[in-house]
Amino acid sequence: MIETVFRSEDLPVADRVDAWREKLSQIHAPVDLVCRPASDFRAQQCVVQLGSALVWSSVWSPQTIRRTPRLIRSSDPEMIHLSLITKGTVGFRMGGPDALYGPYELRTNDSSRPFDILLGPQGEGVDAVSIDVPRACLPLSSDDLDRVIGHRMTGQEGVGALLTAFLTTLGDNPRSYTAADAPRLETVLVDLLATVFANALDAMDRLPAESRRRTLILRIQAFIRDHLHDPDLTPATIAAAHHISASHLHRLFQDRETTVSGWIRHLRLERAREQLADPARSDVPVHLVAVHAGFEHHPVFTRAFRSAYGMSPRDYRRRALLQETGDGPTAD
Missing domain, CATH: 2.60.120.10 (Jelly Rolls)
Known part of the structure; x- marks a missing residue:
């Protein structure tokens, strides 16, 4: 390019x-x-x-x-x-x-x-x-x-x-x-x-x-x-909004390395991660960050976040904000 x-x-x-x-x-x-x-x-x-x-x-x-x-x-x-x-x-x-x-x-x-x-x-x-x-x-x-x-x-x-x-x-x-x-x-x-x-x-x-x-x-x-913020976002609602069947929707995602639901969860976690690392949003409680990203249940969000990033959302925020100010450890 x-x-x-x-x-x-x-x-x-x-x-x-x-x-x-x-x-x-x-x-x-x-x-x-x-x-x-x-x-x-x-x-x-x-x-x-x-x-x-x-x-x-x-x-x-x-x-x-x-x-x-x-x-x-x-x-x-x-x-x-x-x-x-x-x-x-x-x-x-x-x-x-x-x-x-x-x-x-x-x-x-x-x-x-x-x-x-x-x-x-x-x-x-x-x-x-x-x-x-x-x-x-x-x-x-x-x-x-x-x-x-x-x-x-x-x-x-x-x-x-x-x-x-x-x-x-x-x-x-x-x-x-x-x-x-x-x-x-x-x-x-x-x-x-x-x-x-x-x-x-x-x-x-x-x-x-x-x-x-x-x-x-x-x-x-x-x-x-x-529509990531919408907890009712599911393959069924996505298919209905585009006037296709749920099976057609899943076929469209066959070339990806994840399912429709898996991609939604990945995007929600990425949105939450970005918000947790944003100094301008440091006063937003973690459970509201989860809600804004589309997670209804905080324990479900915490488990998914820890599985994806190796630490709790609260620890991730603390680490990210310390790195932002130059007071914390940096990645290798």
Whole structure:
């Protein structure tokens, strides 16, 4: 996995706009830029390469990006672009009425069609996390992709929220992954992007069965994490929430080294462990930490915690907080 970083402030003022134009053209397709005077121009970008796909976080000063018919005739790599806007507003024009996008909306464009992107049309800065992926990598027909590009989609619910979580996690912590993680992350990214598009088209049945299966697993995992605090979270309730049978749910987890219930218990213990080690939560009684993690019965929690981590929750908290202040023993 390759990570590259661009900062306009690292360059002489006179070179910044041209360097940024070149960087954008390399990632998506050749574009033109309309910017404020170079002295006011600002851009930052962190790019992570996942096989044929790129994920990049960016910070922009107000500017306009244009892909013109002339540029398309000169070069068209047939790239699909999606941006998750996290701060500011973005105006967009692509063969239809002008649109304005705000935080946690998903905006798309296609290197094969002319477009204008107005970043910060009211003079504000814009933060975003973006995807660029070759059209050929997506398991949807060319007609379906033509229909969905330009659709207004949300990153706050449904599979859009899954894509948002994936992009923000990757954008915030690119160095926590290695080159060995790239193929798996690329598969997750392409599955989520294709599912967001298919959902917008009401055409989920057009996705390959394996893509639907992998995305269903991601949805189930997100559901479990969101409901860990609920003591009634069981395989039966998870299956019902996703309109599948309990046996189907267990089959989906066959590739993991644990059962559904085992994974729930592991996540609950990890959540409790993190809270016990948090100095900001040091005044929260241990039994409430257990409740917040989804354990109804304190003795059950204590036994499970000791089995997993080799000490009681109270001893773990004491050790973790002493290490935090530098007063206690450190791990070998």
